Amino acid sequence: EAQVTQNPRYLITVTGKKLTVTCSQNMNHEYMSWYRQDPGLGLRQIYYSMNVEVTDKGDVPEGYKVSRKEKRNFPLILESPSPNQTSLYFCASRGPQGDGYTFGSGTRLTVV
Amino acid sequence: GIQVEQSPPDLILQEGANSTLRCNFSDSVNNLQWFHQNPWGQLINLFYIPSGTKQNGRLSATTVATERYSLLYISSSQTTDSGVYFCAGDYKLSFGAGTTVTVRA
Numbered sequence: 608e609a610q611v612t613q614n615p616r617y618l619i620t621v622t623g624k625k626l627t628v629t630c631s632q633n634m635n636h637e638y639m640s641w642y643r644q645d646p647g648l649g650l651r652q653i654y655y656s657m658n659v660e661v662t663d664k665g666d667v668p669e670g671y672k673v674s675r676k677e678k679r680n681f682p683l684i685l686e687s688p689s690p691n692q693t694s695l696y697f698c699a700s701r702g703p704q705g706d707g708y709t710f711g712s713g714t715r716l717t718v719v
Numbered sequence: 720g721i722q723v724e725q726s727p728p729d730l731i732l733q734e735g736a737n738s739t740l741r742c743n744f745s746d747s748v749n750n751l752q753w754f755h756q757n758p759w760g761q762l763i764n765l766f767y768i769p770s771g772t773k774q775n776g777r778l779s780a781t782t783v784a785t786e787r788y789s790l791l792y793i794s795s796s797q798t799t800d801s802g803v804y805f806c807a808g809d810y811k812l813s814f815g816a817g818t819t820v821t822v823r824a
Contacts, residue, residue: 640812650805650814665811666720695760699812707752707767708812713760 609634613698613711620688620718628683628714630698636709638701639681643667643694644713650697656681688718721746725806725815732796732822740791740818742806751808753780753791756817758802765791765804796822 611632620626632639640655642665652665656675670692672684681700685692698711722745732738742753753765766773766780768789773780777796782789789806803817 642812649816650807652811652813655811697762701750707750707764708807709764710754710762713762715760 609709611698611700611709611711613696613714615714616712617715618717620716622689622718623687626685626688626716628685628696628698628716630681630683630711631679632681632700632709633679634700634702634709635678636700636702637678639675640665640699640701640708641671641673641681641683642697642699644697645694653683653696688716690718692716693718720811720813721748721809723806723808723813723815725804725818727818728816730818730820732793732800732820734796734798734822734824736796736822737792737794738796738820740793740804740806740820742789742791742815744787744789744808747784747787748808750810750812751782751784751789751806752812753789754805754807755800756803756805762805769808793820796820798822798824 637658641653642650644650654673656662696714699708701708724743755763768780768782770784777794779792805817807814
C-alpha cells in the first residue's frame with residue numbers, strides 16, 4: 608500500500624530534550640515536506656525537500672532541522688524542544704506533476 | 720505566498736442533505752487539492768484537481784482555474800462526512816482555514 612509513515616503517533620517530552628520524528632514514504636517520491644497544525648493558525652509548512660540532499664525552509668522553520676540522506680526518509684529534528692512547539696505535525700510527499708500530496712497520519716507532540 | 724479563503728467556516732447538515740464548500744485563491748494556483756481531516760486528526764486526500772471536474776462516490780469537485788476558485792460538493796451527506804475540509808494549493812501547498820462540517824443523524 609502506498610503510504611507515508613510517521614512515528615511516533617504521540618509523544619510527550621520535556622523542554623530541551625532532543626527528539627526526532629521519523630517520516631518514510633514508499634512511493635519513490637522526490638518531494639517531501641513537514642507541516643505543523645495549530646488551532647487558529649491552520650497548517651503551516653516547516654521545511655521541504657525537492658530531492659535527496661536538497662532541503663529548504665518553509666514558513667515556520669525556527670527551532671527545527673531536517674535531513675534528506677535518502678529518498679524515502681525525511682526526519683524532523685527538534686534539537687531543544689520548547690512548549691511553543693507543542694503541535695500536531697504532518698509529513699507529506701508528492702509525486703510527479705499530476706499527482707497530489709499524500710500525508711502521514713500525524714504526530715501529536717506535547718512539550719512540557 | 721498565495722492566500723486561500725474557504726467558506727463557510729462552519730456547516731451543520733442533517734443526514735441526507737447536500738452541500739457546497741467553496742475555496743478562493745488570491746492568485747493562480749497549481750497542485751490544488753481537497754482534504755478531509757477526520758475526527759482522529761488524519762488528513763485524507765479527496766481530490767487533486769488543478770482544473771475541471773472530478774467525482775468520487777458522493778463527493779465531487781470543480782475547479783475553475785481562470786477564476787481562481789474551487790468547489791467541493793457533498794451529496795446525500797452521512798455522519799461519517801463530519802470533520803474539517805481543507806483546500807490547499809501552490810507548490811508549497813498553502814492551506815485554507817478549513818470548513819468544519821457536522822452531519823447530524
